Amino acid sequence: MIVVTGATGNIGRSLVSRLLEDGVAVRALTRDPARAGLPAEAETVRADLTDAASLEPLLTGADALFLNLAAGGQEAAAAVLAAAAKAGVRRVVLNSSSAVTDTPADESNFIARAHASVERAVRDSGLEWTFVRGSNYATNTLAWAPAIRESGVVREAHPGTQGVPVHEADLADVAAVALLDRTGAHLGQAYVVTGPEPMTMADQVAEIGRAIGRETRVEQISEEAAAEAMAGPHFPKEAALELVRLFGGSVGQPLFPVSDAVERVTGRPARTFAQWAREHAADFS
Ligand SMILES: NC(=O)c1ccc[n+]([C@@H]2O[C@H](COP(=O)([O-])OP(=O)(O)OC[C@H]3O[C@@H](n4cnc5c(N)ncnc54)[C@H](OP(=O)(O)O)[C@@H]3O)[C@@H](O)[C@H]2O)c1
Known part of the structure; x- marks a missing residue:
């Protein structure tokens, strides 16, 4: 089972549909299930990720997690990672940003700073990881x-x-491949998408x-x-x-710069x- 944070968001909604099409069980997190409009096949669960005490049960039973920084911010992302590690989640795919360049320039760009800090938390979490650095x-x-x-x-x-x-569906497709991958080919990869x-x-x-x-x-x-x-x-x-x-x-x-990550990871052009x-x-x- 895969937990999707920000399930009603731009990428999250596409990702939920894509995982269900692949026959994967999905737990979709949102602050308001009644308004979420997510497919009935998903287990849609109420969650406010800024409430650290409530996180572990949301992650119990999951194999992998899609983590969206917009779902609660940097502190919430760190708390979700800690709860995921405790709950035995094996893998996280982080929705990051192509603003992160792994160079000193990241310090002078507020978008890069925020995402780089969550990337560090993911690297330190002990979980398997893939970063989807969207343009x-x-x-x-x-x-x-x-x-x-x-x-x-x-x-x-x-x-x-x-x-x-x-396109949000391309970001979701890359994330889905990394979440479901059994070969290990996408582990430790930071894809600029x-x-x-x-x-x-x-x-x-x-x-x-x-x-x-x-x-x-x-x-x-x-x-x-x-x-x-x-x-x-x-x-x-x-x-x-x-x-x-x-x-x-x-x-x-x-x-x-234009990247060919969509084609490399999913096998079809962006x-x-x-x-x-x-x-x-x-x-x-
Ligand atoms: N826009 C770009 O060009 C771009 C490019 C690269 C990276 N990014 C990054 O992508 C991320 C997504 O941004 P976005 O603008 O596309 O947002 P989004 O994912 O479309 O929307 C935010 C999501 O977070 C959920 N959420 C918000 N607060 C929450 C909370 N306290 N607890 C649980 N869920 C919460 C919302 O769900 P509910 O309302 O249903 O709870 C919603 O699904 C951001 O980190 C952004 O920096 C964006």
């Missing part, structure tokens, strides 16, 4: 959905920022326009205004500004952003 998720573009629905105009500080948007091609934000906005059959475009705004729009209760404006400035540094050169946009057209219409 920018295609699902990030859902933040543009209200603007695209309303006017077709997306406002960003750096429309020329080049990312390599990755990207989409198949670099694309600017402007390219992505145009691709969404093609998918919904409407004209879309990007309008450039100041870094301050972009950070203001991005900030929220769980994402302070200073962090948003750091991210916007990071994007500014990748105009004309991709934030991440899904394109055009496919992602077609599958999510209803979100933008």
Whole structure:
């Protein structure tokens, strides 16, 4: 049986479906099972991962764990790892980030710092491990959905920022292979998992326009205004500004090099952003 944290999240939901399709028993963790909308075949269990005392029973009986840092944060991730080791879980697949480069540059990037610290905790846990270091998720573009629905105009500080948007199903597929692997080939591997091609934000906005059959475009705004729009209760404006400035540094050169990890690990090419946009057209219409 496999425990999936963040089971209602971008990757978690795809991963639950993929594991069930493979005939694997899944315990899906969420703070609100009634609203989770997960498949009935999964054992959907209420869990708040910030409640350290409640964790061990959630992990009892599991062979492997998919750990999502967004499900409760760094402290919760460390507590989940400790409880997993106690409960006899053998393997963890960590949802990490391609911001982690294993170089001193990681210290000056807040996204890299957070994920590198959980990677260290995983390495120290004594469990078998694989890291899935995802590039920018295609699902990030859902933040543009209200603007695209309303006017077709997306406002960003750096429309020329080049990312390599990755489909959530590809991240889930790589995670599933690592969770289920019997050969040991994926143990101790840190896979940088990207989409198949670099694309600017402007390219992505145009691709969404093609998918919904409407004209879309990007309008450039100041870094301050972009950070203001991005900030929220769980994402302070200073962090948003750091991210916007990071994007500014990748105009004309991709934030991440394209990786072939999806094909190497799953045996099929990574899904394109055009496919992602077609599958999510209803979100933008
Ligand atoms: N976005 C990117 O481009 C990108 C790229 C690389 C890496 N990452 C990393 O990927 C991770 C996932 O981020 P995301 O934005 O895609 O989020 P997400 O996984 O889509 O959503 C967060 C999940 O965490 C669960 N959760 C939140 N608080 C919880 C708690 N206290 N206890 C239990 N579950 C809790 C939520 O479930 P319920 O609400 O159902 O409880 C939800 O399923 C983050 O660590 C992020 O840094 C993101």
